[in-house]
Amino acid sequence: MAVRRRSAQTPEVILEAAEALIRREGAARLTIDAVAAEAGLSKGGVMHHFASRDALIAAMVRHQFGRMDAEMRAIEAGLPPSRVAPLVAMIRHARAHYGREDGFPKALLVASAENPKALDDFRGKITGTLGEIDGPGAPGAPSVLFFAALGLLLTKSLGFFAYGEAEVGALLDAMEAMAGRTDEG
Incomplete structure (x- = not known):
């Protein structure tokens, strides 16, 4: 080259x-x-x-996290304000990325094994989102739905299991509907 x-x-x-x-x-x-x-x-x-390789991994994580955070903020900005808007943004983000090659950033997976400190911003985002969607007290249904959406992306990225387009669409539709009911109750 x-x-x-x-x-x-x-x-x-x-x-x-x-x-x-x-x-x-x-x-x-x-x-x-x-x-x-x-x-x-x-x-x-x-x-x-x-x-160094570690510096490159840390930069990849910052780059991927920044892109993912910006996408989720843009989705959330288009939603009516609610306690579960960050959750709905996560579910819609999962929908947009599930079938893509970059569904869950591989840089985050590499960093989790080789440079865990590089994931501090990502951990902070998860902690902040969970605090917003569940509020005070024990974790509830919004956290379950958040981790279900995250789990979908991870299991596909790791090659453990992948739903077809129709199945994942139906699952994410159900999750989004549950999120709406959680906010009402």
């Missing part, structure tokens, strides 16, 4: 290359050399932006 010129977009190119590499070949192939080859950059070009 031809080496690309350095630009303001280079970190984005590197992150996209690393994510593509993980999706296609798995976490074991995530090396600075492999990412450089995937991005069409020199190893030094990658290391200029990400000094």
